[in-house]
Amino acid sequence: MKAGIGFLVLGYVLSQFYRAFLAVLAPVLEADIGASTDDLARASGLWFAAFALMQLPVGWALDHLGPRRTSAILFALGGAGGAALFAAAQGPVAIQIAMVLIGLGCAPVLMASYFIFARVYSPGVFATLAGLTVGVSSLGNIASALPMAWAVEAIGWRETVAGLAALTLAVAAGMAVLVRDPEKLDGTTRGSLFDLLRNPGLWLILPLMFICYAPAAGMRGLWIAPYVTDIYDADLVQIGQVTLAMSIAMVIGSFAYGPLDRLFGTRKWVLLPGNLLAGLLCIAFWFAPPTTLWSAAALFAAIGLFGASYPMMIAHGRSFFPPHLMGRGVTLLNLFGMGGAGVMQFASGPYFAHLSTRNDPEAAYAALFGAFGVVVLFGVAIYLFSQDRTD
Numbered sequence: 001m002k003a004g005i006g007f008l009v010l011g012y013v014l015s016q017f018y019r020a021f022l023a024v025l026a027p028v029l030e031a032d033i034g035a036s037t038d039d040l041a042r043a044s045g046l047w048f049a050a051f052a053l054m055q056l057p058v059g060w061a062l063d064h065l066g067p068r069r070t071s072a073i074l075f076a077l078g079g080a081g082g083a084a085l086f087a088a089a090q091g092p093v094a095i096q097i098a099m100v101l102i103g104l105g106c107a108p109v110l111m112a113s114y115f116i117f118a119r120v121y122s123p124g125v126f127a128t129l130a131g132l133t134v135g136v137s138s139l140g141n142i143a144s145a146l147p148m149a150w151a152v153e154a155i156g157w158r159e160t161v162a163g164l165a166a167l168t169l170a171v172a173a174g175m176a177v178l179v180r181d182p183e184k185l186d187g188t189t190r191g192s193l194f195d196l197l198r199n200p201g202l203w204l205i206l207p208l209m210f211i212c213y214a215p216a217a218g219m220r221g222l223w224i225a226p227y228v229t230d231i232y233d234a235d236l237v238q239i240g241q242v243t244l245a246m247s248i249a250m251v252i253g254s255f256a257y258g259p260l261d262r263l264f265g266t267r268k269w270v271l272l273p274g275n276l277l278a279g280l281l282c283i284a285f286w287f288a289p290p291t292t293l294w295s296a297a298a299l300f301a302a303i304g305l306f307g308a309s310y311p312m313m314i315a316h317g318r319s320f321f322p323p324h325l326m327g328r329g330v331t332l333l334n335l336f337g338m339g340g341a342g343v344m345q346f347a348s349g350p351y352f353a354h355l356s357t358r359n360d361p362e363a364a365y366a367a368l369f370g371a372f373g374v375v376v377l378f379g380v381a382i383y384l385f386s387q388d389r390t391d
Contacts, residue, residue, distance in 0.1 A: 004179035016140030041349030048342025050103030062327030066181030067112035078105025083165035131258020146240030210340035253308025282373025
């Protein structure tokens with residue numbers, strides 16, 4: 001079981017990598033194949049949309065087929081196949097199709113881990129295990145920063161992504177061999193997604209679930225590189241350094257959030273101030289914009305730190321689910337989390353283009369990042385009325 005979970009974590013390392021590597025690749029993709037920032041915002045949004053839309057069928061598959069087949073097959077076909085297509089892309093459309101395939105392939109790997117945690121381990125340690133998984137997997141976020149920039153400069157972006165395709169296929173093979181499915185539950189208990197949605201407590205959690213990951217994902221996954229390039233004239237190595245700082249902060253945040261529910265005896269009153277701070281830090285770009293590259297890097301890092309609440313949000317929602325609907329429950333939450341990030345990525349490209357027609361670059365970016373913060377605060381306001389629940 002532990003070896004199989006190890007390969008699922010490796011799969012999620014690659015998932016974290018793929019959702020964030022466009023930030024570093026943006027300058028070379030624009031120069032080589034004419035992919036604009038708007039094209040890449042759409043590609044990033046498509047990754048999240050494909051990832052999110054797969055959550056409901058993945059949830060059914062986890063409950064009925066188990067995590068081994070679900071994760072190995074999709075990761076091989078979608079993840080490795082999409083990366084191979086990306087490496088051969090000749091234009092923005094091919095990049096977007098490749099990101100859809102990669103999103104489909106990456107969709108089951110985290111939820112397969114969470115499914116095993118929920119079914120095999122004590123409920124009280126779920127948040128810690130979930131945070132640990134995301135924290136370790138955030139090494140992919142780190143690798144997509146400065147190490148990715150070094151690889152692109154050393155061997156080229158096509159060769160780098162082709163190597164990632166081969167690595168993805170190897171990890172999928174490891175999942176197929178080593179992941180072990182939990183024992184099946186008594187088949188007399190039945191239920192559906194609608195049984196989950198009839199729980200009123202869940203509806204006060206879902207709005208913040210929808211938006212909590214979007215600022216960190218959007219900034220780290222795309223907007224941080226154009227921002228530091230346009231405002232501070234950063235080169236590729238400096239882009240890598242700034243994205244690395246935010247990535248490390250997101251890792252620290254994932255580890256830090258995990259055990260706090262057991263430490264303080266609450267999930268709600270850990271999640272609420274953390275997301276409140278993340279929203280206010282986004283708005284700080286609007287009202288107190290940073291004046292240097294490194295003060296901007298510090299602000300991005302702080303957003304990454306406090307915006308890393310995603311695993312504990314999953315843990316809070318999971319506490320409302322019965323065991324026989326655990327697969328569909330955790331994937332429903334993931335649908336909202338990744339779907340929200342995707343919607344914000346889709347909207348951010350046209351919104352920034354609109355802002356740029358009326359404002360200088362600094363004001364346009366400030367308004368974009370401020371909008372992320374306002375939406376988070378809206379989610380926090382609804383979440384304030386949610387029911388606290390721990391295991």
